[in-house]
Amino acid sequence: METKAFKFELKGAGEHFYGYLKVIGKLTHSDYETFVPMFEQSLQCIKEPKVKMLIDISQWEGFEPEAAWDDLKFGLSHGSEFTKIAVVGESGFIQYAVKIVNWFTHYEMRFFEDSRNAKEWLDV
Numbered sequence: 068m069e070t071k072a073f074k075f076e077l078k079g080a081g082e083h084f085y086g087y088l089k090v091i092g093k094l095t096h097s098d099y100e101t102f103v104p105m106f107e108q109s110l111q112c113i114k115e116p117k118v119k120m121l122i123d124i125s126q127w128e129g130f131e132p133e134a135a136w137d138d139l140k141f142g143l144s145h146g147s148e149f150t151k152i153a154v155v156g157e158s159g160f161i162q163y164a165v166k167i168v169n170w171f172t173h174y175e176m177r178f179f180e181d182s183r184n185a186k187e188w189l190d191v
Contacts, residue, residue, distance in 0.1 A: 096137055
């Protein structure tokens with residue numbers, strides 16, 4: 068599904084899934100109201116899903132304040148479902164933000180400037 072701010076796909080079988088999220092523009096609360104139910108519905112029948120996610124923020128323009136809160140709530144609610152998250156974008160503060168977030172999560176999270184390298188890392 069695609070909206071003005073993101074494109075989301077989740078593919079897999081059994082308990083293992085590969086997700087793709089492309090963020091375009093500024094994320095809004097409305098975007099999370101669309102995305103979170105899609106994500107939850109995709110995994111609702113899976114007892115212990117294991118998701119490797121590629122998040123492309125190369126066209127991201129930030130969050131609206133309420134969407135930043137939505138992002139934090141999503142991470143707290145669904146963090147246990149991820150095994151690896153690769154974030155692709157331009158170097159800058161987000162590169163350091165990913166390192167900081169990684170300290171507080173049980174899954175691995177890394178920043179990449181190139182999606183090819185991110186995909187290779189996810190496949191290991």
